[in-house]
Amino acid sequence: MKKRTILVVEDDGYIADVLKSLLEANDYRVLSATSGKGALQLAASHVPDVVLLDLGLPDIDGTHVLTSLREWYEGPVIIVSARNQEKEKVQALDMGADDYINKPFSASELLARIRVALRQADKIAASSASPEMSYTVGDLTVDFQNSRVYIAREEVHLTRLEYRIVELLARTPGKVLTHDYIISSVWGPYAPSNNNLILRVNIANIRRKIEKNHNTPRYILAEIGVGYRMADAESLSGPKEKMDS
Amino acid sequence: MFAWLRGMTKWILMNRNRRIVTIIAFLNVLLGYAALALFHEPRLNILMALVSAYAVSSLTMERYLTLGASCIAALQVLLFLLLEPALMAAPLTNAPLLLLITAALTLLMMSMITNIQQQEYFSTIESDRQLLYKATINALLSARGLPSIYSTVLSAVSELYGRSSVLFSRNAEGKIVSACRMPEGLIIYDSEFAAAEAVFASGEPAGRFLVPCSFSPFLHIPLKSGGTVLAVLAVLFADGEQIDQKMRDEIAGVITQAASAIERQTLADEQQTVLIETERERMRADFLRAISHDIRSPLTGIMSACSTLLQSRERINPAVRENLLVNIHEEAEWLCHMVENLLSVTRVSGPMSALKKTPEIVEEVIGEVVARCAKRFPDVHLHVSTPEEPLLVQMDATLIIQVLMNLVENAVKYSGGCDYIELTVTTRERSAVFTVRDYGVGLSPEMIDSLFIPINRTDTESSHGLGIGLSICRSVIRAHGGQITGANSPDKGAIFTFTLPMEETL
Numbered sequence: 001m002k003k004r005t006i007l008v009v010e011d012d013g014y015i016a017d018v019l020k021s022l023l024e025a026n027d028y029r030v031l032s033a034t035s036g037k038g039a040l041q042l043a044a045s046h047v048p049d050v051v052l053l054d055l056g057l058p059d060i061d062g063t064h065v066l067t068s069l070r071e072w073y074e075g076p077v078i079i080v081s082a083r084n085q086e087k088e089k090v091q092a093l094d095m096g097a098d099d100y101i102n103k104p105f106s107a108s109e110l111l112a113r114i115r116v117a118l119r120q121a122d123k124i125a126a127s128s129a130s131p132e133m134s135y136t137v138g139d140l141t142v143d144f145q146n147s148r149v150y151i152a153r154e155e156v157h158l159t160r161l162e163y164r165i166v167e168l169l170a171r172t173p174g175k176v177l178t179h180d181y182i183i184s185s186v187w188g189p190y191a192p193s194n195n196n197l198i199l200r201v202n203i204a205n206i207r208r209k210i211e212k213n214h215n216t217p218r219y220i221l222a223e224i225g226v227g228y229r230m231a232d233a234e235s236l237s238g239p240k241e242k243m244d245s
Numbered sequence: 246m247f248a249w250l251r252g253m254t255k256w257i258l259m260n261r262n263r264r265i266v267t268i269i270a271f272l273n274v275l276l277g278y279a280a281l282a283l284f285h286e287p288r289l290n291i292l293m294a295l296v297s298a299y300a301v302s303s304l305t306m307e308r309y310l311t312l313g314a315s316c317i318a319a320l321q322v323l324l325f326l327l328l329e330p331a332l333m334a335a336p337l338t339n340a341p342l343l344l345l346i347t348a349a350l351t352l353l354m355m356s357m358i359t360n361i362q363q364q365e366y367f368s369t370i371e372s373d374r375q376l377l378y379k380a381t382i383n384a385l386l387s388a389r390g391l392p393s394i395y396s397t398v399l400s401a402v403s404e405l406y407g408r409s410s411v412l413f414s415r416n417a418e419g420k421i422v423s424a425c426r427m428p429e430g431l432i433i434y435d436s437e438f439a440a441a442e443a444v445f446a447s448g449e450p451a452g453r454f455l456v457p458c459s460f461s462p463f464l465h466i467p468l469k470s471g472g473t474v475l476a477v478l479a480v481l482f483a484d485g486e487q488i489d490q491k492m493r494d495e496i497a498g499v500i501t502q503a504a505s506a507i508e509r510q511t512l513a514d515e516q517q518t519v520l521i522e523t524e525r526e527r528m529r530a531d532f533l534r535a536i537s538h539d540i541r542s543p544l545t546g547i548m549s550a551c552s553t554l555l556q557s558r559e560r561i562n563p564a565v566r567e568n569l570l571v572n573i574h575e576e577a578e579w580l581c582h583m584v585e586n587l588l589s590v591t592r593v594s595g596p597m598s599a600l601k602k603t604p605e606i607v608e609e610v611i612g613e614v615v616a617r618c619a620k621r622f623p624d625v626h627l628h629v630s631t632p633e634e635p636l637l638v639q640m641d642a643t644l645i646i647q648v649l650m651n652l653v654e655n656a657v658k659y660s661g662g663c664d665y666i667e668l669t670v671t672t673r674e675r676s677a678v679f680t681v682r683d684y685g686v687g688l689s690p691e692m693i694d695s696l697f698i699p700i701n702r703t704d705t706e707s708s709h710g711l712g713i714g715l716s717i718c719r720s721v722i723r724a725h726g727g728q729i730t731g732a733n734s735p736d737k738g739a740i741f742t743f744t745l746p747m748e749e750t751l
Contacts, residue, residue, distance in 0.1 A: 086643070104581055197637070200606045204635035207608075215611050215629040222609040224642045 004118060005029045007048035009039040011058050022107050036060035040068055050117055054080045055088060063092060070096040076117035086225030093178045116174035116232060135170040137231055140210060140219045142170040151210055161186060162206050169220060174232035176223050203228060253356055377405055381499060385506040394510060398503045399427035402480055406492065409481040413441035440465050441477045448474050453482050468504040475507045540583065543576035586717045589644050600641050600724050607636040607670055607677060614649045622657050624664055631670040638677045638745050644721045651714040652681040652741045660685020660738060676744040684738040688731065696731045
């Protein structure tokens, strides 16, 4: 199989080196850019499979790089950002980033995110011809055709809104959807976007219906201050083993 | 004599009671005269006159009844002793004269007494005023805080002179604002601000009765200390009103006191700020000392491990090398958490607290803590319980997660090998109560006393960061308006509890 290409945009030389050696050790081809302009040039000439973008860049603002990139680039973009900067992350996600990872991150976490992003991209490429019929992870099955949700083959009764939230999340497993995005998709463009309570309450109710324990959710995962994501097969297996042990 | 009579008439006509009394007195006198003509009995007439005099005095001189009565008694004696023989000789011819004398004497007494009364009345007003003035001065001497000084001045103006007034002061940006107005709803036009500004600039009074800013219905008076104008007092005068010298002097007195009170307050405030600043400086130094100590030990560990690895390379046993790397990773991870904690402190206790409180569902926050714990402490079993209903609490989620992580981390590290930790959320009287409990060795008595103090840790060597972690927890929880406590469980282990106030929004 052809090696996947990853563009690493990171101005800190030391971290860039570490990332490069880590990714190369895991069979990726790595392109490194230390500035926004360089990143855009490299992306245009090589068309990488994944872009790993640090938002703090010396020349242009990382969000500008993201918007210029999104004008033509459709592959996954993963934002690298410090913790406590939820606003920045939400903004980047709303501007077209696919995922984010908090600095400092562990190697395994980063690799997992890259795998999820690549899988997602492959799936989009494959399913553009034939849309998916259902999504299954663990005991949860979301039947898109019949608008039904099953846990261990038993149907769960969700309200219309609840189902639409679940479907929205299940369409892009592993990807973080921001509160505002979910609200505008489910409630429509005129929903009060500054008030995401209604979404949270709905999620809390969904959890009580599909999760075994609402304190340790397995399927719908909250990213505090950012949004929600549907668990995919890989993220589900990780914590599950620990829970069982 | 004529002027006196006119004054008396005016005084009598001014009051309804007096008019009535006077009429009754005259009727009495007429009646007496009639009785004399009919019965030829002059004593009856004298008696009538005296009765009317009593009536007059008792009605007009409420407060001087005794004085009036004694005067009239003296008059009576005088009349009988001096006039009776003559009256007896020629009663009919002398009767009008007698009546005249009686009436004149009564009027004289009345006027004397009312004079005294009026003087007394005015002196009461005067002394009341003096008392009020003194009370104002005293209030100014003991007033604490600028707002209380301002309102004291304004209420003095209102009570002493019955005038509305405004106090203008400068705010932090040097803009003129009305710091206080009496009555509250007094409407002030923009031109008054301009006048006040002029007074601030010139340091001289302006407005009503004066040449500068004569358009203003307010008299603007500066409150000065040294050369600087501290505030401007503006007193409202109605059209056509005049100001006398006495009032000027009194207002000046109040102003002087107010100026010195304001000056005193400003000085005290400055001193207080300096004190707080020094205290803060001291705390900062203590904090820095404690942190530096805490940061140094893991750094030393990392550096020695690295230099060992660099020095010895292949000669080192792979298992040992692995161990060294794991140690480096752990120490670096700890440092990273430490720095995150410190960043939180700057967010909570900076000059402007950057607490980003949003309504959060508690179970999501707890879920995040569970996920992070599973990553950091894979061997620890964290048992979680939250209310069945989703609980909504206003909080800065990242900070609260950090507090919970700190508490769980402490429970893991200091419980002495306990791997079962309970994390419970309940509600109590409009607060969400978070409890982290372990079943380990518990806290020693001397630890309980100094749990949340960043320094004075009892165990400086074995374990790092307990004090700072907990002191950060406390500042975060306090910034949320909650409370945090640590104690030993009656049976086993330590219990840390914190509360967050809840609003009824769901």
